[in-house]
Amino acid sequence: MSNGAPFTLHIFVANGDPDGLRLVERSNWIGKAIMFPRALYPQVRGRPEFQQIGVYLLLGPREEGDGETMYIGEGDPVRPRLEDHYAKKDFWTRAVFFIAGPGHLNKADVQYLEAQLVNKARAAKRTPLDNGNKPSEPTISERDRAAMDVFLDNILGMLPVLGIHAFEQTSLKAGESQGAVLTCQGRGVTATGVDTPKGFVVQGGSFCSKDETPSLRDHFPSISELRADILKSGVLVLDGDKFRFTQDYTFSSPSLASAVVLGRSSNGRTDWKDASGRTLKEIQETQAASY
Structure with a gap:
């Protein structure tokens, strides 16, 4: 995704409304993002940016459960x-599309970007796609592919800043400094994970309770729905009488991660512990006191 190099975004709020039309440019890049809410489309569609070639994302709430569809x-x-899509697709409430200066993108380029974005969203398994079919990747030259990979990397680096996390797939590489590996145990399962800037990552190979407590379904239905979602997507698979994580998976908080693992409500700051038995809360308190 991003190579970690610092960058600057310039966001122009075109109509003075922070939730309205926004034009976003990245330092030292030929591309530009245009973001707008669906309700504003009739007023903004006449702008020249909409007459350019580009790749776009439509986002809106899922029919069932929390989160978005894309x-x-x-x-x-x-x-x-x-x-x-404005006439025929009901689900979306906001959109963002990416364009470049005249002559920098052609039809094959944006078809390549579309195919790569679909592949990455499906690999991340964080947001369900409304796309019915997998777009085919066009045949482009090695030079054009390299240029589009740079363009794509810039898009992927910008999207989290713009509030879109559907493509983030955290992989904890051996030897990387990611903080202490923590363990969550209970209800016959053990999971390991790491607290990272992108969220709490449960490591592939961890186990998850197959069963849920009635109170989870009754009082925290969104967690129950998330468990069902990641089971359906293949992040969890049945392994004996438990579920097993097939890949590293990022949750928005330690508590959400431990609740999914244990199949019950959970305070992740006390249920995740290091090898010495210190809770995540104790680790963070120690870190805070050291400054």
Whole structure:
């Protein structure tokens, strides 16, 4: 995704409303992002950016459970595709599309970007896609592929800053400094994980309770729905009388991670512990006191 180099975003709020039309440019990059809420589309579709070729994301709430659904597409230009989705797709409430200066993108380029974004979203398994089919990757030259990979990396680096985390797939590489490996145990299962800047990552190979307590379903249905979602996506698979994580998976908080693992409500700051038995809360308190 991002190579970790610092960068600057310039966000122009075109109509003075922070939730309205925003034009976002990244330092030392030819591309530009245009973000807008669906309700504003009739007022902004006449802008020249909508007449350019680009790749776009549509986002809106899931029909069931918390979180969002996403659609990924491309247009040459973008406006006719958005016109069609405005008329026919009900789920989306906001959109963002990426364009470049004249002559920098062609049809094959944005088809390549679309295919790569779909592949990465499906690999991350964080947001369900409304795309019915997997787009085919066009044949492009080695030079153009290299250029589009740089363009894609810039897009992926910007999206989390813009509040879109669907493509983030945290992989904890051996030897990397990611903080202490923590363990969560209970209800016959053991999971390991690490608290990272992107969220709490449960490591692949960890186990998860197959059963849920009635109180989880009654009082925290969104956690129960998340367990069902990641089981459906293949992040969890049945392994004997337990579920097993097939990959590293990022949760928004330690408590959400431990609640999914244990199948019950949980305070992740006390249920995740290091090899010495210190809770995450105690570790953080010690870190805070050292400054």
